[in-house]
Amino acid sequence: MNDVIDRSATQSAKIVIAGGFGVGKTTFVGAVSEINPLSTEASMTAAAAASDDAGEVDTKTSTTVAMDFGRIGVSDEIIIYLFGTPGQQRFAFMWDQVSLGALGAIVLLDTARLADSHAAIDYFEARQIPFIVAANRFAHSPAATAEQVRGALALPDAIPVVDLDARDRGSVKNALITLVEHLLVLRSALPAPVHT
Amino acid sequence: MTERPGQSSSVPADADDDAVDRELVRAFMLTRGRTRAASPELPIETIVSAPTTLAPTHSTLDREQRKISTLVAVPMSIAEVSAHLTIPLRAAVVLISEMVAAGSLRAGETVDTSDTNMLLKIRSALQLL
Secondary structure, eight states, X not given: OOOOBOTTSOEXXXXXXXXXXXXSHHHHHHHHOSSOOEEEEEEESHHHHHXXXXXXXXXXXXXXXXXXXXXXXXXXXXXXXXXXXXXXXXXXXXXXXXXXXXXXXXXXXXXXXXXXXXXXXXXXXXXXXXXXXXXXXXXXXXXXXXXXXXXXXXXXXXSXXXXXXXXXXXXXXXXXXXXXXXXHHHTTSSOOOOOO | XXXXXXXXXXXXXXXXXXXXXXXXXXXXXXXXTOSSOSSOOOOTTOEEEOOSSOOTTGGGOOHHHXXXXXXXXXXXXXXXXXXXXXXXXXXXXXXXXXXXXXXXXEEOOBOOTTOHHHHHHHHHHHHTO
């Protein structure tokens, strides 16, 4: 009766895809998800009042923001959910619910708008949620090497920086593998990659 | 407790019902105004499923809870329930956590993020995608 956790059932995990508007979060999720990305609604209610810049956001008592997500059936027993969450500071009210307990996060960015990723990076660093940074290739955006992105964002060497095409399944898959390998390095189950 | 079954059906809909932010009202109605579950809150990726035999609490479920119970005949995460039934995520977490605590639904485990064997398994599976 009290054994409400079903140990025989499927286990699940989540990975957070954080980034500013239009940076390709939903495209990223859709590229690998086995279902069409779904949308759920997170309400900004009491939490917004405590937020520093809630006044700038909206004067209504409640604002909702859509969060798109998809899933990958890793095996018969494991399902991974990918949650695309807005990376701007004003959406911080929903980050805890999405991020706590996550395997890790991918901070998706556009090299033309690097500053949009600061809030998400600060958040994951403060919460010690492992993350990698991925630059989505946009035709209109300046080309930047991983080292240039790392330098501009003052990222420690230990945090992987990759570039990808969010429309491309293989590219997105590689970013997810990079994240999981980063987790294994952090747990000393894989040697740290050598940066040249 | 003094409400009688059938009573609500005799209440006519107000002409201005549609002017109200229905989603917001619904979220609060669903949880009866609560924004936190009385029981420990489950993470949004938790897979929930209907028990194989009807839980003894089934007859006490309200309409929304029954909808959830029917939907998860196919196991799915709390986030998916929220999306399919257009219940705001916050309300879905509160409702489902309480249904699990009451034994009306079963909940799967979430992956132990410190389990390196599990991470290796996930990596291999991603490589095969």
